[in-house]
Amino acid sequence: MKLNAHCDCYDDNSYFLFDKKNQITFFKIHSIEKIGYLLDKSPVVGESFVEFISQKYVKSFDGLVARCFQGKSFNIEKRLKIQDKDDVLLQIVLTPVFAAPDQQYVSCTIIESNRKTSQMKLLDEYSHLASHDLRAPITNILSLSSLLNYSEMESFDTGKVRELLKDINFQAEKLDDIIKMLNRLINKDDAPDDFTVETTKTDSKHIMLVDDDPLTNKLHHMIITKYNKNKRVVQFDSPVLALEYLDDNRPDLILLDLNMPEMDGWAFLRRLEELHMKIDVVIISSTIDPAERVRAQSFKAVKDFLTKPLTYDKIKHLVDS
Template identity: 80%
Template sequence: MKLSAHCDCYADNSYFLFNKKNQIISFRIHSTEKLGYFLDKNPVIGEPFVEFISQKYVKSFSDLVAECFEGKSFNIENRLKVQDKEDVLMQVVLTPVFTGPDQEFVACTIIDSNRKTNQMKLLDEYSHLASHDLRAPITNILSLSSMLNYPEMDSLDTSKIRELLTDINFQAEKLDDIIKMLNRLINKGEATKEFAGEATVIDSKHIMLVDDDSLTNKLHHMIITKHNKNKRVVQFDRPLLALNYLKENHPDLILLDLNMPEMDGWAFLRALEERNIKIDVVIISSTIDPAERSRAQSFKSVKDFLTKPLTYDKIKHLVDN
């Protein structure tokens, strides 16, 4: 095993590995921005740590390393005052590493505690939203939908059923807003890019739906054909069957889901490229992850990225002449 493997669990931080002569034999610097307050210069393999660690820390650091070679370990957190800037919170972990007789080393890991603290705050906030705000509309939807099974429902007129469905829809919209909020929270600083697709698809008379959810396919089929009776719409809940269909058929447009168990949307897009099948594709997905939208733009066949639920207004420019 490589000695650096002992520090791989700290891959998102900086680490140094010293031998008995206090010489550095391995290191990784994750970020020099805040580590600069701890180091006087960049380290070099083979030189003693006293050459690059800030002089005001050399004495105490040397004493701790010496104790580590005797089998002790240390976890020290220190707040550094920086003029005109936010205090830097650094955590230094010193651990003895014994790989064999006469093979003794000390691993020093520098952890950015500010980043760690911010991550914990983010997780706490995310957990609160998920366990409290998210649960409320879900339980309301479950309660409202369960009413559809009551025997009394048979005697309700259309207006009462519409009222019930309106209540369910309102709770679903609240749920959707909370999920979007959670996504924004976890993707702070990463803006959702507008899809840089090509021009509107023209004269899409033959449309293929590929989604493992058969209910989604039926709803999309209904939306498309309700106002476009001249459209030929074929639907597949198994991507492999859709690929077989493409051997002898050439639809004008494919509406493709991403999250499918047998073959996900990304694998389906790669299969189109490998088979040199040139058909315009529009992603229809429930995801609101900005990274997924950016990834979709790497496929030439993908012309747009729409977020579920699909509405007639969303697809009018895709299926109309």
């Protein structure tokens, strides 16, 4: 019998299953360090919980288990005072499990509430940032961009338009900073090693842009060709059409987006490997998920991972003649 089929619990909890004789029929201890303060010794299948639960808790525990066999359930929290250490807060869930009239059990799940409380605090902080700090620059951007639709804009001189765009850009940077902060909250310890920039610079005269957003492709095309008139830059908003282009052409460099509906960047990279095409690839993505950077490093073709917005400073070591 799998206890987790009967309990609403996390995978990393400790749990026990008792029969009518209060004997253990099954148990799993996730962290003896945490629940060890509740026990006098390590449990053994077949023995009564009276044998291993700390004597100071046996009487109350025995009463709760007896009531569970009568159909009751209990969800209690127990704070254990530990000398010279922080208190340990445990959540203990006792639930009757009636597999059959002659097969009655009580499940006991022990959750480290300190961990759960920490997660809830993280979610609260994340929720506050998303609903308050994040909304502020978004609403400002929407308000500023709506001004572009006013008929009075036709009489604005270039300076006023530049000033308006500067304000929009400032709010967008604030928004980007908040999104990065949110990402750091949930990926505190997952920062991957960065890509090592190769010392040998290749002359990329033929560059392919693959991004399902045509506007992004146009902007990247403008950035590259503004400083390098001699570059041949081809754009594809369909990765499937980009692969067809590779049947008869070999660009020196591919700037590749990841999040595309028809075929994502990962599938595109796998296809390059299947075709044994040795073309340098630089991922240009809006993602700041560290797991994506780690995954990108598993592809030999990927030489760098740059986050949008793309600037010439970010790619000049790749495309400069």
